Amino acid sequence: MTRSYGHPVLNWLEDRTGLPGLVEDFLMEDIPASSGWHQVFGSVALFSFLIQMVTGILLSMNYAPTPGEAWNSVRYIMTELTGGAMMRGLHHWGASVMIIVVVLHMVQVFIWGSYKKPREGTWVVGVFLLLLTMLYGLTGYLLPWDNRAYWGTVVATQIGASIPGAGEWVTRLLAAENGIGVATFARFYAIHVLVLPPATLLLIAFHVFLVRRHGVAPAPGDNLPKKKFYPEQVFKDTVAIFIVFAILFTLAATVRVPLERLADPTDNSYIPRPDWYFLFLFQTLKFFEGPAEIVGSVILPNIAIVALILAPWLDRSPAKRARQRGFAMGIVAVAALGWTGLTVAAVRSTPPTKAVDVTTISGPEPWQFLTPVELAGAGLYKKENCMQCHGKGSTQFGPDLLAKGQTKTAAELIAHFRNPMAKVPGSTMPPINMTTAELNSLASFVLKLSPKNVALLESIPAYASDAAQIYQKNQCGACHMVNSVGQKLGPALNGLAERRDRNWIVDHFANPQKLSPGTTMPPYKFTPKDMDRITNWLLEIPSA
Amino acid sequence: MTDRRSFQQIVIAAMGAVMSGAMAIPAVAYLFATPKSRRKAGWVEAGDIGQVPLNTPEEVVFRRTRVDGWKTSNERASAWVIRTSPTEVIALAPQCTHLGCAYHWAEDKKEFACPCHTSAFSMDGKVLSGPAPRSLDRYEVKLEGSKLLLGEVRRDA
Numbered sequence: 154m155t156r157s158y159g160h161p162v163l164n165w166l167e168d169r170t171g172l173p174g175l176v177e178d179f180l181m182e183d184i185p186a187s188s189g190w191h192q193v194f195g196s197v198a199l200f201s202f203l204i205q206m207v208t209g210i211l212l213s214m215n216y217a218p219t220p221g222e223a224w225n226s227v228r229y230i231m232t233e234l235t236g237g238a239m240m241r242g243l244h245h246w247g248a249s250v251m252i253i254v255v256v257l258h259m260v261q262v263f264i265w266g267s268y269k270k271p272r273e274g275t276w277v278v279g280v281f282l283l284l285l286t287m288l289y290g291l292t293g294y295l296l297p298w299d300n301r302a303y304w305g306t307v308v309a310t311q312i313g314a315s316i317p318g319a320g321e322w323v324t325r326l327l328a329a330e331n332g333i334g335v336a337t338f339a340r341f342y343a344i345h346v347l348v349l350p351p352a353t354l355l356l357i358a359f360h361v362f363l364v365r366r367h368g369v370a371p372a373p374g375d376n377l378p379k380k381k382f383y384p385e386q387v388f389k390d391t392v393a394i395f396i397v398f399a400i401l402f403t404l405a406a407t408v409r410v411p412l413e414r415l416a417d418p419t420d421n422s423y424i425p426r427p428d429w430y431f432l433f434l435f436q437t438l439k440f441f442e443g444p445a446e447i448v449g450s451v452i453l454p455n456i457a458i459v460a461l462i463l464a465p466w467l468d469r470s471p472a473k474r475a476r477q478r479g480f481a482m483g484i485v486a487v488a489a490l491g492w493t494g495l496t497v498a499a500v501r502s503t504p505p506t507k508a509v510d511v512t513t514i515s516g517p518e519p520w521q522f523l524t525p526v527e528l529a530g531a532g533l534y535k536k537e538n539c540m541q542c543h544g545k546g547s548t549q550f551g552p553d554l555l556a557k558g559q560t561k562t563a564a565e566l567i568a569h570f571r572n573p574m575a576k577v578p579g580s581t582m583p584p585i586n587m588t589t590a591e592l593n594s595l596a597s598f599v600l601k602l603s604p605k606n607v608a609l610l611e612s613i614p615a616y617a618s619d620a621a622q623i624y625q626k627n628q629c630g631a632c633h634m635v636n637s638v639g640q641k642l643g644p645a646l647n648g649l650a651e652r653r654d655r656n657w658i659v660d661h662f663a664n665p666q667k668l669s670p671g672t673t674m675p676p677y678k679f680t681p682k683d684m685d686r687i688t689n690w691l692l693e694i695p696s697a
Numbered sequence: 698m699t700d701r702r703s704f705q706q707i708v709i710a711a712m713g714a715v716m717s718g719a720m721a722i723p724a725v726a727y728l729f730a731t732p733k734s735r736r737k738a739g740w741v742e743a744g745d746i747g748q749v750p751l752n753t754p755e756e757v758v759f760r761r762t763r764v765d766g767w768k769t770s771n772e773r774a775s776a777w778v779i780r781t782s783p784t785e786v787i788a789l790a791p792q793c794t795h796l797g798c799a800y801h802w803a804e805d806k807k808e809f810a811c812p813c814h815t816s817a818f819s820m821d822g823k824v825l826s827g828p829a830p831r832s833l834d835r836y837e838v839k840l841e842g843s844k845l846l847l848g849e850v851r852r853d854a
Binding site: 211217222225228232233235237239240384391394398 | 705708715719732766768769
């Protein structure tokens with residue numbers, strides 16, 4: 154029974170554990186003479202899963218899985234840690250590589266007819282592994298908690314909510330009844346790191362077991378004597394793995410994965426888009442409107458999944474040669490063309506993103522040096538949709554405010570805002586209905602616009618301009634100074650982050666006396682959203 | 698045939714080694730390299746010590762800002778402060794140099810006593826008995842009038 158390996162340590166191991174024999178049996182398995190380069194994809198898929206596991210575990214060692222801190226920790230990984238951007242790059246691009254490899258694996262199995270009797274079970278388990286791979290993409294998308302993550306997941310959960318009958322249950326399972334929040338985040342994280350990996354490992358083990366049980370599928374008409382898995386096929390698998398790894402490594406080292414601004418539920422200018430491998434679904438949605446929408450979002454994708462699972466029974470003919478299976482090959486061609494067409498159309502129809510990659514910015518950004526009155530004005534400028542007529546390159550409805558610096562004074566601008574016709578006869582600009590303080594803000598921001606800071610307006614996060622409006626409305630500047638504007642009755646707020654943390658600021662707003670005995674600052678009650686906005690901004694006012 | 702076989706075996710081993718190295722090097726750097734921290738801790742105000750009597754250790758609690766991973770937190774910290782003369786002061790870090798337990802001032806014996814493994818230190822931090830390997834660590838100190846400023850903790854050689 155016990156095999157001999159010619160070395161006492163190996164013999165001892167074999168006798169006590171049987172491990173050397175297990176490895177030998179694995180490597181010396183009989184495979185068809187026709188096996189070769191076309192069958193490397195399964196091993197490559199397994200390898201890309203291992204890469205995701207290793208990089209995922211490493212990322213988790215510096216990642217805080219709560220909405221309050223996730224973004225900060227990802228930024229820390231990207232900008233503070235040696236090799237951090239590399240790890241995130243490998244995990245991010247590795248996800249795409251895994252999708253590609255898994256799909257190629259499936260296409261190969263389909264074309265060679267290997268899903269047919271007796272290998273139906275292997276195929277079905279494989280389809281479930283493909284679905285798990287997609288679920289990783291869907292759940293992992295939220296975890297950086299930037300705008301891209303937040304808005305992409307808003308759309309995904311809304312689609313889940315629209316499923317007739319099951320929508321409510323899906324929403325509850327994802328804890329998304331009241332929008333995307335802390336509980337939703339926890340569910341996505343738990344699914345991504347605790348539910349999916351063990352499920353994947355179990356299914357992979359079962360998949361490999363089934364491959365071994367039925368033997369690697371021979372090419373049609375292969376009656377030659379069998380050969381061994383090692384070393385020839387292992388060599389081919391390794392070369393394929395090496396090529397894929399080289400591509401992934403190069404991608405991770407050269408293409409930086411952006412981290413956009415902190416998720417901002419009030420940012421109404423953000424255009425969400427899914428990862429490239431889901432773009433075909435995103436595009437399909439556009440063909441269905443109103444009540445028919447669920448056809449594109451739920452019904453068609455589910456028909457496709459069921460058809461994939463049932464493929465071995467929908468096509469029971471024993472024919473395996475591609476030449477004899479015109480219809481099946483036609484389906485592959487139509488699917489490939491359809492997928493490519495939809496993806497290209499989606500890429501073409503989405504405007505280029507204006508999102509900022511925060512990991513490329515070191516130190517404070519220009520907008521952080523705006524005074525509260527200017528920052529509040531920027532919010533009003535957006536709210537009034539001023540760029541619609543005065544944006545870059547516009548001449549038709551109004552002058553391009555970015556083309557040259559302002560020559561008017563604040564007073565002239567305010568007079569013009571109040572009554573455009575009086576200053577510019579024939580102007581189509583509607584009068585702006587605002588308080589004097591707001592008009593002041595708007596004028597000071599317009600005065601800031603110049604050709605040099607075209608990007609300034611785009612770069613101001615919505616929470617900051619909202620916060621500045623709250624600051625202005627409550628006349629905080631009557632006691633505090635920000636960026637050299639305001640009074641000195643209270644402490645200047647520049648560099649607040651170095652002195653206080655978020656909890657302190659929130660507590661201090663609620664009860665200033667408790668934390669600063671003797672202060673003359675009255676308590677302020679803000680809605681939770683406003684509190685978030687104002688603390689976010691206060692913590693980002695640069696050191697003087 | 699054997700040539701081909703050994704060529705394949707060499708390639709498998711070589712590619713495996715290259716890939717393992719390519720993963721291991723960034724992984725080790727990622728786990729072990731010091732974060733490129735952007736902010737340096739400066740001097741922190743620890744309060745007015747004008748009322749602290751000479752040669753009597755007093756525990757002073759103050760707030761300081763610390764860069765802690767991806768967070769900058771404002772936290773409470775403490776120091777044992779001893780005025781050795783009207784113009785001189787020492788501030789001891791509040792952890793025992795043995796295994797980091799918090800020690801206290803034993804007024805009856807006039808020594809700092811650690812409850813964990815019975816290390817004892819003199820008022821100026823020298824080891825009197827017990828397993829502590831070195832004197833108590835000291836904060837860098839600066840006096841502005843009677844206002845005490847604390848800097849980084851220095852390990853006594």
